Amino acid sequence: MANLGHVQVVTGIALLLFAALMIGIGIFSTKRASSMEGFLLGGRKIGPWLTAFSYGTSYFSAVIFIGYAGQNGWNVGFSGIWIGVCNALLGCLLSWILLAKRTRNITHTLGAKTMPEFFEKRFGSTAMKVYAALVIFIFLVPYSAAVYKGLGSMFNVIFPGIPVWTIMLVIAVLSSIYLVLGGYVASSRTDFVQGLIMIFGVVCMMVILLRHDAVGGLSGAVEKLRAYGEEDGVNLLAPFGGSKWKALLFNILLTSFGTLGLPQMVSKYYAIKNEHSIKIATVVATAFCLLIGVGAYFTGALGRIFLNNQLPAGGYDYVVPNTLLTALGDTNIFTTGILAVMLLLLLSASMSTLSSIVLSSSSAISVDLLPVFRPTYDKKKQMILTRILCLLFILLSFLFAVGNISIIVNIMSFSWGVVAGCFIGPFIWSVCAKWITKAGAWCGLLSGTVVVGTLTLITTLTDGFSVAIGNAAIYGVTAMAVSVIVTPLISLFTKKSVKNKGE
Secondary structure (H helix, E strand, O other), rough: OOHHHHHHHHHHHHHHHHHHHHHHHHHOOHHHHHHHHHHHHHHHOOOOOOOHHHHHHHHHHHHHHHHHHHHHHHHHHHHHHHHHHHHHHHHHHHHHHHHHHHHHHHHHHHHHHHOOHHHHHHOOOOOOOOOHHHHHHHHHHHHHHHHHHHHHHHHHHOOOOOHHHHHHHHHHHHHHHHHHHHHHHHHHHHHHHHHHHHHHHHHHHHHHHHHHOOOHHHHHHHHHHHHHHHHHHOOOOOOOOOHHHHHHHHHHHHHHHHOOHHHHHHHHHHHHHOHHHHHHHHHHHHHHHHHHHHHHHHHHHHHHOOOOOOOOOOOOHHHHHHHHHHHHHOOOOHHHHHHHHHHHHHHHHHHHHHEEEEEEHHHHHHHHHHHHOOOOOOOHHHHHHHHOOOOOOOHHHHHHHHOOOOOHHHHHHHHHHHHHHHHHHHHHHHHHHOOOOHHHHHHHHHHHHHHHHHHHHHHHHOOOOHHHHHHHHHHHHHHHHHHHHHHHHHHOOOOOOHHHHHO
């Protein structure tokens, strides 16, 4: 049984040290964020290690550890590890090989700082920029809210006497300080530190959990999961999810291929300093994602063992937090310290994801929307506005998060599906193929909102909204597929109206 008082003291000290370090990095990075390009992209001079860690930590937030790992680990056992493996190979390695060099070169040539600005300069369409900016700002709010809720679940288990909203508020304030001070430079530097914490935490976590008496090593874990699966009528050792293979497949497709169209992910390619750095970053980012992804879903699979096959009161979102507290929260200073590191791991993963989302969303207004409606806007005030918008976006995400929303996996899947469904087709094709037309890009951009919106509406009218939101991953994958198909298809039958400045 965990000694909560002991855990809370150690964890509290670790959190204070972590907060001081993050704020210090933000203050130290202020000079590099004096211009818009410096604030949003670090002057396009970010090195390979910082870029790689920034990509990996932005990819894996607390939602992965708490929501996805908890749900998939409980439902499909070790098969959930396939998600982590595919995230590394498809969501990271494939993305870097396919997009990194091309994206860096074309955004440098066009002078594009954001994804909406890229579409405007690539196709000569201000309306396209406005639409893209609205999608980013609107649908990344619930995305970031899911990040808050994921962290809230873990903190609530360790500090049950503190309201979850208070914990979320602390996270929001800390994120605001270092991001507003140092922009992308501060974000990438803190991502590097946070990434090191994540690596150390995941390695220690997997070793300790396997060696725990409740597990008895890998062979013991296999035997216990086989017994629990037979008890519940599911095969937790099936090679690919058993009867739940479809749900597993859609989760893999959504979380792996979606990164190729998420603006906060591909923006990492804008900022890397040269092509040589891309080669190094590709290897580092892939190794990082493989370790973190496998570690997260491995932990989720062991949840049934530590919780005696009883789903906790909070549902899937509380599987991993309760597993870690049960396994690590005793009076042993070492294991209690590792639990504190695990909390910092989740905090690190979430704050890095949140900072990437906030930069993409705030720039969607200050860089992409406002100049369209106020062409005479004083560019000197743009920096101030961008920082204010960062604060506003964090506030909106916080307010959305404290609302009564059931399960964070569905929030993340819905937002991920809409945003990735809008951008994956037109962005990939526009970067890789010169013959893509404005009409083709528009059709791809509309796919995310139209497909997800239509399918959600139909299901809601027939089976209810709860069923619709539960199918978020299926709708997102469908939208992504439509986007990738219609963009080149429509381009083949329409005339190219604007010459790409990158040609």
